[in-house]
Amino acid sequence: NAGVTQTPKFQVLKTGQSMTLQCAQDMNHEYMSWYRQDPGMGLRLIHYSVGAGITDQGEVPNGYNVSRSTTEDFPLRLLSAAPSQTSVYFCASSYARQGYGELFFGEGSRLTVL
């Protein structure tokens, strides 16, 4: 079972560049979300989606865009990367529409912005 798959695993960007972190799940989960994990800050919610065509902001949405055109995919876009966005990014999904169920995480994408 693939579960939640994130690509790329590692990425280095220069300030101002844009990129997309990909997330795909094969469990037919309605709920998907993106987190960032920083030392001393723990995991913080960036954006989430409760189904195709529906997205909403989390705790730290500034500088990030998302879309949900299919149930399987939930890409995270950085429009103009900044050093403050250097972090480890995790995608997660849940079978419950509002995320009430068990949350499954991907392996993470490690982003460095120079």
Add this chain to the structure above:
Amino acid sequence: KQEVTQIPAALSVPEGENLVLNCSFTDSAIYNLQWFRQDPGKGLTSLLLIQSSQREQTSGRLNASLDKSSGRSTLYIAASQPGDSATYLCAAFQGAQKLVFGQGTRLTINP
């Protein structure tokens, strides 16, 4: 605002011991609480999910309890093994955008 605290931040015990990890939360209005483990450089692996109506959940050597009235959850690990060494995180869920994580307890099991 929900705050989730895990104490201690780090714990080191000899192999074979039974141990308890603690998680406390300030707002008892939660839908569920989930325990995860995270190995260095890896993602989070779900261990146990406790619904708000439940008192405990068990999986193998792991047992998690939930006491909403006191704002506490514990993760009990029986007969610890070196392979249990990891960071353990708890997360309190209050809604689609209200999943609050603790900072984690870094556990080391010494052979």
